[in-house]
Amino acid sequence: MNLNERKMSAPAEPPDTDPAFIAKEEDFTKLPSELSHVDWTKPISWGKYEPYPPSHDADAITTTDDDGDKQTVALAPPLPLTPEGTAPSFKPPHKALEFHVHATSGRARYTTVHLPHGPVATPVFMPVGTKGTLKGLSPMDVTNSDALNNQIILANTYHLALQPGTELIRDAGGLHNFMNWDRNILTDSGGFQMVSLLKLAEITEEGVTFENPFLSDNNDKERETNSSNKKRTRQEATESGSMMLLRPEDSIYHQNNIGSDIIMALDDVVSSVADDKTRFQIATYRTLRWLDRCFAAHRRPHDQNLFPIVQGGLDVSRGGLRDVCLAGFRERDDKAPGYAIGGLAGGESKDDFWKVVDHCCRALPDTKPRYLMGVGYPLDLVVCTGLGVDMYDCVYPTRTARFGVALIDGEAPGTLRLKSHACSEDYRVIMHGCKCMACAGGYTRSRLHAMLKNDNPLAVSLVTHHNLAYMMALNKRMRDAIKNDAYGDFARSFVRDQYRGKDSGGQDVPKWVKDALAAAEISLD
Numbered sequence: 001m002n003l004n005e006r007k008m009s010a011p012a013e014p015p016d017t018d019p020a021f022i023a024k025e026e027d028f029t030k031l032p033s034e035l036s037h038v039d040w041t042k043p044i045s046w047g048k049y050e051p052y053p054p055s056h057d058a059d060a061i062t063t064t065d066d067d068g069d070k071q072t073v074a075l076a077p078p079l080p081l082t083p084e085g086t087a088p089s090f091k092p093p094h095k096a097l098e099f100h101v102h103a104t105s106g107r108a109r110y111t112t113v114h115l116p117h118g119p120v121a122t123p124v125f126m127p128v129g130t131k132g133t134l135k136g137l138s139p140m141d142v143t144n145s146d147a148l149n150n151q152i153i154l155a156n157t158y159h160l161a162l163q164p165g166t167e168l169i170r171d172a173g174g175l176h177n178f179m180n181w182d183r184n185i186l187t188d189s190g191g192f193q194m195v196s197l198l199k200l201a202e203i204t205e206e207g208v209t210f211e212n213p214f215l216s217d218n219n220d221k222e223r224e225t226n227s228s229n230k231k232r233t234r235q236e237a238t239e240s241g242s243m244m245l246l247r248p249e250d251s252i253y254h255q256n257n258i259g260s261d262i263i264m265a266l267d268d269v270v271s272s273v274a275d276d277k278t279r280f281q282i283a284t285y286r287t288l289r290w291l292d293r294c295f296a297a298h299r300r301p302h303d304q305n306l307f308p309i310v311q312g313g314l315d316v317s318r319g320g321l322r323d324v325c326l327a328g329f330r331e332r333d334d335k336a337p338g339y340a341i342g343g344l345a346g347g348e349s350k351d352d353f354w355k356v357v358d359h360c361c362r363a364l365p366d367t368k369p370r371y372l373m374g375v376g377y378p379l380d381l382v383v384c385t386g387l388g389v390d391m392y393d394c395v396y397p398t399r400t401a402r403f404g405v406a407l408i409d410g411e412a413p414g415t416l417r418l419k420s421h422a423c424s425e426d427y428r429v430i431m432h433g434c435k436c437m438a439c440a441g442g443y444t445r446s447r448l449h450a451m452l453k454n455d456n457p458l459a460v461s462l463v464t465h466h467n468l469a470y471m472m473a474l475n476k477r478m479r480d481a482i483k484n485d486a487y488g489d490f491a492r493s494f495v496r497d498q499y500r501g502k503d504s505g506g507q508d509v510p511k512w513v514k515d516a517l518a519a520a521e522i523s524l525d
């Protein structure tokens with residue numbers, strides 16, 4: 001697609017909200033009417049194949065057990081596999097995404113997600129470039145390097161909308177042109193960041209209302225000069241014009257302007273550790289209504305993929321809130337080229353975390369990619385890939401690099417604190433055999449320690465490069481293990497490396513890791 005076509009396909013104005021989509025407050029806690037026929041006694045799942053759990057839509061066979069009772073067992077057909085390297089045809093209904101599963105090992109899968117800016121092999125970790133750049137690295141560092149060679153990065157809509165503004169990006173031919181990156185980009189909806197980063201953010205049926213931080217900064221400075229220390233109220237913010245509204249239509253408008261290959265639906269985000277059942281119920285039902293508004297507002301389905309995000313708190317009970325959200329997505333499945341699992345990595349227990357991931361993977365169709373949002377600890381990737389997740393993103397590897405922390409194999413938590421005194425006279429590289437600029441360039445731990453102590457920005461770039469190279473290498477190790485149908489062995493040896501057991505002077509494997517891997521039919525014994 002050339003630059004002019006891209007410019008023309010981006011919208012000039014955000015579309016109006018169809019009033020039919022706006023629910024009245026008394027309906028906020030009523031089950032969405034399209035789900036009135038759902039049988040909540042059965043697991044919610046669709047599009048399932050072996051080796052994944054059989055589903056309601058699989059062919060059924062009848063067997064007779066030892067007591068002579070007849071039992072009906074659902075039988076799923078084998079998952080259709082596509083050879084590696086098969087070119088995509090981008091057929092309707094999803095002309096901007098084609099999903100090829102090449103191999104499975106247990107529930108883990110090695111796939112290619114074909115997108116408008118090239119193929120993405122999964123499992124994949126997507127680094128986060130907040131404002132269209134990876135801090136400390138140039139697009140050249142990311143592509144012109146054997147160690148990285150990322151096929152997809154993530155950019156934050158919220159930051160881009162505030163600065164430089166998505167209209168400017170649209171007029172520059174989209175974010176790919178703007179940042180000179182010809183591979184894939186995924187953008188988030190912006191909602192999560194407003195709710196998590198901003199004071200005075202509030203969610204109503206219309207959208208997320210928030211205070212523009214740039215305007216509020218100016219006003220704060222003004223107030224300081226007026227020697228008033230009073231905290232600003234919502235009314236003052238509204239009167240000064242710094243309150244802004246982000247509706248589902250606005251989120252899609254900004255993402256259409258940005259032109260990213262995968263765009264995310266605006267959802268009603270509640271902190272995963274919140275303790276208000278009614279609030280979670282309202283948020284889950286609203287997420288479905290907002291999804292319809294996102295689909296209606298989406299102007300570029302031919303070259304941008306809109307992913308719904310499964311919400312529903314930590315409720316994985318039969319007919320619970322995650323099931324309601326999943327059943328709602330099943331109703332709308334023809335519109336979705338892929339799915340995300342959201343509302344996690346917000347401080348919930350690891351036990352709750354893996355159960356939600358497991359529940360969603362068992363439900364979501366096997367013929368579409370599954371993206372777990374905000375998850376980037378290496379151990380979490382190893383576990384969740386075993387449960388069937390394909391895509392991940394997190395600021396962790398790049399953020400922790402800025403604190404001088406490098407990711408390494410070995411004992412939990414699998415990190416090396418380069419600023420610690422122990423590194424000051426350690427003349428090894430961060431990780432032997434690593435191809436990153438730091439390790440391949442011969443920068444010793446001792447030298448990096450000294451550079452970090454002197455706030456040398458090159459040191460931060462080097463550790464960032466190392467951490468992303470570590471994640472890319474981990475992706476490749478997972479893919480290779482799945483190709484060889486040896487994912488269980490890989491996961492076992494990864495976990496054993498991190499946990500030697502208390503008797504051997506290390507730590508024991510946490511219960512959640514054992515339980516989650518057991519759910520993936522991977523035994524640690």
Ligand SMILES: [Zn+2]
Binds near residue numbers: 434436439440
């Ligand atoms: Zn390295």
